Amino acid sequence: MTRIARPTWKQYGRWALVVLLTFVAVQNTASATGGRYLTMPAAAAVLCGAALLAPRLPWPVAPALATVAAAAWGWPLLPLLLVAMFELAAHRRAPVAVGCALVALVANVFTDPVTALWTPQQYGATLFLMVAVVGGLWLGSRRRLVESLNSQVEHLRVERKLREQAARAAERSRIAAEMHDVLAHRLSLIALHTGVLTTKADTLPPPIAERLALLRTAATEALADLRDVLGALHDTETGSAPRDPVLREVDELVEQSRVAGQHVQIDATGRPEEAPAAHRLAVYRIVQEGLSNARKHARGAQVTIRVCYQPPTTTVEITNTAGAPAPGVVDSGFGLVGLRERVTALGGDLVAGPTGAGSWRLFSTIPHPADLAQNGWST
Structure with missing residues (x-):
């Protein structure tokens, strides 16, 4: 209808x-x-x-x-x-x-x-007719200008929405690729140890030897499945998956920033091993984004990083004082969109914004899985 x-x-x-x-x-x-x-x-x-x-x-x-x-x-x-x-x-x-x-x-x-x-009057009607034509031309031109501006605004809104969706999808692909590397490493260790044990099958009871062989086969097949899944995440333009180093410590990133001239202070509570691998990856990306934003928008500012890996939540806070923006920097504005997608996927929250006097704060909390928080161990 x-x-x-x-x-x-x-x-x-x-x-x-x-x-x-x-x-x-x-x-x-x-x-x-x-x-x-x-x-x-x-x-x-x-x-x-x-x-x-x-x-x-x-x-x-x-x-x-x-x-x-x-x-x-x-x-x-x-x-x-x-x-x-x-x-x-x-x-x-x-x-x-x-x-x-x-x-x-x-x-x-x-x-x-x-x-x-x-x-x-001899020319009165002519003047009125000319005014009507000129007024109509002006109104029509203004109307078309307003319609064109509205169309451009709508186009930019749709384009920004599509870019945000692309940023979220790229972040999910990056998470999957990183977790592939982590799981592949651990599965390869399982396959390696079970392979070593199967070489001594003569000294083991037959049921145990059979179970070890089955475990080694399952680990090998799991590695093959992970490679197939990662193939779906390959970049169609470059033909290769992202190979960012995984499970790198935040201290390495801070040291690199100090060498580059940033004033960074870090305060870490607990050991990284106390948090799940996905949390450690998220912390690394958050700190990376926070330091990058400080270099772009607050050059020469003091950056303070606080990280807590201990259950029940992994928390990270990055604050920087006011500073001068770096010249010639073009910010896409979608780095925080990807971070928020990553943290939300882990059940956490991410807040970013000014705190007054030109300073900036990036804060995130990621809850540990219930069974890990209760038992006090991590993957």
């Missing part, structure tokens, strides 16, 4: 203006004919007003009627012709509007009505 659009306030205003001008035209024709209302000029005024208000008439009808009426009976019908010409100019039909004005002025000379367009 099609929905009928409700009229806007501009449409209501146009209708009121046309009705008012039609009433004025009828009054003027009555004054020019000795107070009689049932005359041809009055009927022409009503017909022109109805044509201007009719929504589904072909567009040339109303201007043609107004032009003929003004040419035949002069200035009482001029207001309705001005409305028609204004709308023609606003809809990029200025040549048609100028043609209507010329036809009305020239024809009015030959019809020579009592209230001719040339009667009040």
Whole structure:
């Protein structure tokens, strides 16, 4: 079922203006004919007003009627012709509007009505017609400019939304690739140790030897499955998966930043081994993003990092004082989007924003899995 659009306030205003001008035209024709209302000029005024208000008439009808009426009976019908010409100019039909004005002025000379367009002042009607055309051109240009700006704003909004979605998808792919490396390392250790034990199967009971062989086969197949899954995450342009180093310690990242000239202070509570591997990866990425943002937007600022790996939550806080922005830096603005996607996937929260006096704070909490938090051990 099609929905009928409700009229806007501009449409209501146009209708009121046309009705008012039609009433004025009828009054003027009555004054020019000795107070009689049932005359041809009055009927022409009503017909022109109805044509201007009719929504589904072909567009040339109303201007043609107004032009003929003004040419035949002069200035009482001029207001309705001005409305028609204004709308023609606003809809990029200025040549048609100028043609209507010329036809009305020239024809009015030959019809020579009592209230001719040339009667009040010799060039008065011409001036009004020119103002109507110019006003219509200005309004149409402004309307198209506003529509173009609205279209650009909508396009930018959609583009930003798509970029945010792409950033989230890229972060999820990066998480999956990193966890592949972690799991592959541990599965390879299982396969290695079970392989060593199977070489001594002669000294083991047959059921245990059989279980070890099954365990080694399962670990090998799991490694193959992980490689297949990672293949789906390959970059279609480069043909290779991201090979960022995994389970790197935050201290290495801080030391690199200090060598680059940043003033960084770190305070770590607990050991990284107390947190799950996914948490350690998230902490590394958060610290990396925080230091990168400080280099871009607060050059020379003091950066303070606080990390806690102990259950029940892994927390990381990065604050920096005010500083000068680095020259020529173009920030995509989607680094925090990817971080938030990563932290949310782990069930945590991430907050970023100013804290006053030009400083900036990046804070995240990631809860440990329930069974790990209760037993006090990690993967």
